Amino acid sequence: MLNFRIYLISILIIFTLSGCQTVQQKSEAIAKKENKKLSKFIGKSSNELQIELGKPSEDYINEKGNFEFIYNSKKYLIPCERRFEIDSNNIVIGFVSNGCF
Numbered sequence: 001m002l003n004f005r006i007y008l009i010s011i012l013i014i015f016t017l018s019g020c021q022t023v024q025q026k027s028e029a030i031a032k033k034e035n036k037k038l039s040k041f042i043g044k045s046s047n048e049l050q051i052e053l054g055k056p057s058e059d060y061i062n063e064k065g066n067f068e069f070i071y072n073s074k075k076y077l078i079p080c081e082r083r084f085e086i087d088s089n090n091i092v093i094g095f096v097s098n099g100c101f
C-alpha cells in the first residue's frame with residue numbers, strides 16, 4: 001500500500017511539472033510571435049505604425065525627449081499594453097509589449 005502511494009505521488013508530480021513546462025513553452029512561443037509582429041515596425045515611420053495599428057490610446061514625450069505611443073486593449077478581460085518609442089525623426093526605435101497574446 002505504501003509503494004502504491006509513493007508511485008501515485010511520483011506520477012502526479014511528474015504530470016504537474018510537465019504541465020508547467022508546457023505552459024511555459026506556450027507562453028514563450030506567444031511572446032516570440034508578438035515580438036516578431038511588432039519588430040517589423042522598427043525603422044519605420046510613426047505614420048506607418050498608425051496606419052497599421054490606428055491612433056494610440058496615449059502619447060507623450062519621455063525623459064529622453066522621444067515620443068512614446070501607447071496602445072491599450074483587452075483580450076478575454078486581460079489588459080494588453082504595447083509601447084513604441086519614436087525618435088525626433090518620427091522613426092520607431094523600440095517597443096515593449098505587456099500582457100499581449
